[in-house]
Amino acid sequence: MTTKVCHRTCGLASPHVNAPQTIPGTRAQGRTPTFLLAATSAVTAANIYLSQPLLDSVAASLGVTADAVGAVPTATQLGYAAGILLIVPAGDSRDRRRLILGLGAASTLALAGCALAPSVWWLTVAGFALGLLSPVPQLVTPLAVALSGTSGGAGRGRVVGTVQGGLLIGVLASRAYSGALADLAGWRAVYLCSAVLTLALTAVLRRALPTAPAAAATSYRAALASLPRLLRHPLVWRVVVSGALVGVAFGAFWTTLTFLLARQYHIGPTGAGLFGLVAAVSALASPYAGRAAERLGRRGALALLTALVVVGWLVLLPGGTALGPLVLGVIVLDVGVWGGQAVCQTVLFALDPAAHSRLNTLYFTLRFLGIALGSLAGTLAWTAGGWPAVVATGTATAAAGLLIGVIPTGTQPFRPLGGH
Numbered sequence: 001m002t003t004k005v006c007h008r009t010c011g012l013a014s015p016h017v018n019a020p021q022t023i024p025g026t027r028a029q030g031r032t033p034t035f036l037l038a039a040t041s042a043v044t045a046a047n048i049y050l051s052q053p054l055l056d057s058v059a060a061s062l063g064v065t066a067d068a069v070g071a072v073p074t075a076t077q078l079g080y081a082a083g084i085l086l087i088v089p090a091g092d093s094r095d096r097r098r099l100i101l102g103l104g105a106a107s108t109l110a111l112a113g114c115a116l117a118p119s120v121w122w123l124t125v126a127g128f129a130l131g132l133l134s135p136v137p138q139l140v141t142p143l144a145v146a147l148s149g150t151s152g153g154a155g156r157g158r159v160v161g162t163v164q165g166g167l168l169i170g171v172l173a174s175r176a177y178s179g180a181l182a183d184l185a186g187w188r189a190v191y192l193c194s195a196v197l198t199l200a201l202t203a204v205l206r207r208a209l210p211t212a213p214a215a216a217a218t219s220y221r222a223a224l225a226s227l228p229r230l231l232r233h234p235l236v237w238r239v240v241v242s243g244a245l246v247g248v249a250f251g252a253f254w255t256t257l258t259f260l261l262a263r264q265y266h267i268g269p270t271g272a273g274l275f276g277l278v279a280a281v282s283a284l285a286s287p288y289a290g291r292a293a294e295r296l297g298r299r300g301a302l303a304l305l306t307a308l309v310v311v312g313w314l315v316l317l318p319g320g321t322a323l324g325p326l327v328l329g330v331i332v333l334d335v336g337v338w339g340g341q342a343v344c345q346t347v348l349f350a351l352d353p354a355a356h357s358r359l360n361t362l363y364f365t366l367r368f369l370g371i372a373l374g375s376l377a378g379t380l381a382w383t384a385g386g387w388p389a390v391v392a393t394g395t396a397t398a399a400a401g402l403l404i405g406v407i408p409t410g411t412q413p414f415r416p417l418g419g420h
Helices: 031-049 052-062 071-092 096-115 120-132 136-148 156-185 187-208 220-225 227-231 234-264 269-278 281-320 323-348 353-405
Strands: none
Touching: 031 071, 031 096, 031 120, 031 136, 031 156, 031 187, 052 071, 052 120, 052 156, 052 187, 052 234, 071 096, 071 120, 071 136, 071 220, 071 234, 071 353, 096 120, 096 136, 096 187, 136 156, 136 353, 156 187, 156 269, 156 323, 220 227, 227 234, 227 353, 234 269, 234 281, 234 323, 234 353, 269 323, 281 323, 281 353, 323 353
């Protein structure tokens, strides 16, 4: 894959894609900060998915229907998308360290609000706030690339894949931890324990993270204003929209899985959470997916990984009545979803480092809007037609993501600030 990068952007020099770059004022830090930031991504990403194994328990506790409690993960994902859209662009023009620490402290309060929720309405609002304040992984990944000194080098895929693997472990482990702790101490204890863990992580990062001066000489308002222009770039548009459609398929599966396990297999929150550990094999594939983007190019790598998502849904179809296909389908689906996400980020980070936070903003805003839509669509499909309707929804959206992801792009220059 080759991508032409503009060398002139409104007074900001734009390095060639193959030139090694670090954020001014920082230095290459090696593997240790990469793993620390991967752990940060794991803990903060876990908070977004805590509610999914709890839905049946929350519905029983608060006396509401499955449709009503399904609004909680949807609101959290919508909040996450809003936080990515409004907060992450500041990562190009502000010190990412200060942003990460501030979000860690604020999300601790949101978790406490979830734990104290007296009604599903309160929990939905608190869940939205938690999502809004939790886009730390989208700030962590470009920071890890910058600190490692691989912004434009061949090691970029490895760094992105490592941090992506941390995010994945956090998402999957959160389901097992959330379900098991809910069975042991109730669903409120899940949010309280997560608040304590997030606060402790923030304290560690306060001591360990170096300052990270702005990567771009631009204001927050200018960074926000540049987002529509960046999205219109052919390469960015295809990567972002493909990721959003795969997000719909992902959200539809993990939201409805709780209902399927509880009602078809009589498996409670602990069992639902353990399915996250079943899918943990995809964490092992994530670093290799980032490298695949460098070796196979965007079209080849996305075709491979997104096709796995489609295949995963087809394997899941008999899972409505047989547990074996359900287990196998979870593994195939998650390898495709998370591997594809690592590929998309690696492709986007081949563009100007001064725009990495904004590119992450575009990708993950639409990604989590897709996941939120998938949570809603999956719940509606479950209510209307059961598991076969859910599988049809996931297969169709993943196939659409595959088609868009492999469309060829031209050689339009990439101008993060609209230069000529």
